[in-house]
Amino acid sequence: MAKPRRSPSRSTPSDVQGAWLRRGLDQPGGKLPLFDERGxxxxxxxxxxxxxxxxxxxxxxxxxxxxxxxxxxxxxxxxALGGHDHGDAAPADEAEADVRQGALI
Incomplete structure (x- = not known):
């Protein structure tokens, strides 16, 4: 029986992962998109x-x-993206309420 492959753990995101994660930097509560820039x-x-x-x-x-x-x-x-707290984002509890009400989906 073959051993499962393990990818080495990364301390930084790949280009694709980083692009997705960066889109959450300026969103209320850090919400990450469900769709990419091309829809x-x-x-x-x-x-x-x-x-x-x-x-x-x-x-x-x-x-x-x-x-x-x-x-x-x-x-x-x-x-991991090299950034820290971004003061322009809404507090997480406020943003969560907006998302739950459908304002950000």
Whole structure:
């Protein structure tokens, strides 16, 4: 039986992961987009790798689209991108209320 391949752990995101994570820097609560700049769904492996690395976290379940992973940028993600607290973002609890009400989806 073959051993499962393990990719070396990364301390910094790949170009694709970084591009996705950077889009959360200026969003209320660090909300990460479900779609890329061309209107295509962000690839699930990109999202899952960022979740596993701790750069993003699941925010909440979307009852209308349960297969969509609604995520937000973590402090570890900001650090991995070389940035820190961005004062222009809304507080997380305020942003979460907006997202839950559908204002950001």
């Amino acid at each position: 295509q769904r962000v690839k699930k492996p990109t999202v899952e790798a960022c979740l596993k690395a701790g750069w993003a976290e699941r925010w909440f379940d979307n009852p209308l689209k349960p297969d969509w992973l609604v995520c937000r940028l973590t402090e570890a993600g900001r650090t």
